[in-house]
Amino acid sequence: MAKKIGVLTSGGDAPGMNAAVRAVCRAGLAKGMEVVGILRGYNGLLNGEVIEMNARTVSGIIQRGGTCLYTARCPEFRDIEGVKKGRDKCLEMGLDGIVVIGGDGSFRGAADLSAQGIPCIGLPGTIDNDISCTEYTIGYDTAMNTAMEMIDKIRDTAQSHDRCSVVEVMGRNAGHIAINVAAAVGAEAVITPEKPYDLNAIAQKMEQTKKSGKTHFIIVVAEGVGKTEYITRTLQDITGVESRATILGHVQRGGSPTVRDRVVATEMGYHAVELLEQGIGNRVVGMKDNKIYDVDIQEALSMKKPFEEELYKILNETAF
Ligand SMILES: Nc1ncnc2c1ncn2[C@@H]1O[C@H](COP(=O)(O)OP(=O)(O)O)[C@@H](O)[C@H]1O
Ligand SMILES: O=P(O)(O)OC[C@H]1O[C@](O)(COP(=O)(O)O)[C@@H](O)[C@@H]1O
Ligand SMILES: [Mg+2]
Secondary structure (H helix, E strand, O other), X not given: OXXXXXXXXXXXXXXXXXXXXXXXXXXXXXXXXXXXXEOOOHHHHHHOOEEEEOHHHHOOOOOOXXXXXXXXXXXXXXOHHHHHHHHHXXXXXXXXXXXXEEOHHHHHHHHHHHXXXXXXXXXXXXXXXXXXXXOOOEOHHXXXXXXXXXXXXXXXXXXXXXXXXXXXXXXXXXXXXXXXXXXXXXXXXXXXXXXXXXXXXXXXXXXXXXXXOOOOEEEEXXXXXXXXXXXXXXXXXXXXXXXXXXXXXXXXXXXOOOXXXXXXXXXXXXXXXXXXHOOOOOEEEEEEOOEEEEEEHHHHHHOOOOOOHHHHHHHHHHOO
């Protein structure tokens, strides 16, 4: 049974990470454990940047974006020597387990550390929702709502000027944010890395809808497509509709987390501590059929996430 646990955030930050840190801390304390916060991802483990946590350490953070533990990328942890150094630090501090809040890269580190005898539990924290073993990642809902609100504002000006606005949203190599946000704003088209696209076909559709009285257009592009400026210029050249590109960028990573992100983070954080309490490690906590569950890290990393075909189809059929 775990007596002392650590918690860290790693990789890109995401709204709701603080709610997860709070849940891990409070659940650990409620179960009679000592809890420490490891700062700046695996770097803090290797450098001994660690803070003792009590109930008040996590007061007033549930509503805040970012991560109070800071986050970083730690190249040293990719090598076995770095992982062994991490294990030695855990033994030195008397840590019986660590909760790692991050993405797939962070989970690889957690698997390596578990293999060295330190039970680690991964919690999916990324705005991209690109982690295959889970239907949902902490930060996804907030990021999508932010992108939606931004595009609603962009629409006001696109409408006033009879323009086409091409908006790039984040998502790394995945189109989950793009498809859902495009559906939510009623975009004319969405372009994602998972599907081939035809700018002539999109331009033709714009011209058709223009005939029915449409005067402005919103096109959502996932960052993984990587050609937002080119797409904007090409659509303008073909249709003659004045077009502007907007890259939403890091605004999508910040802000106060939504209800969904706070609640899921709390449930996942609690579940992670329950696993460590039983001495279980090398697991990722996820959501399956809308329920919290856990899965072996290697298995989690080998899964593939299905593309949202149905939503993609509905979006395209109703955009005119
Ligand atoms: N293959 C790996 N083995 C061990 N640790 C890794 C590995 N890949 C990534 N990490 C650790 O996890 C950190 C975060 O990974 P990264 O891929 O940047 O973000 P994310 O966790 O969001 O996917 C890396 O900086 C490194 O410390
Ligand atoms: O913060 P950076 O280094 O600019 O990284 C940007 C990337 O991080 C994200 O915002 C989040 O990705 P991760 O959660 O995997 O780090 C991606 O959408 C984007 O591609
Ligand atoms: Mg990643």
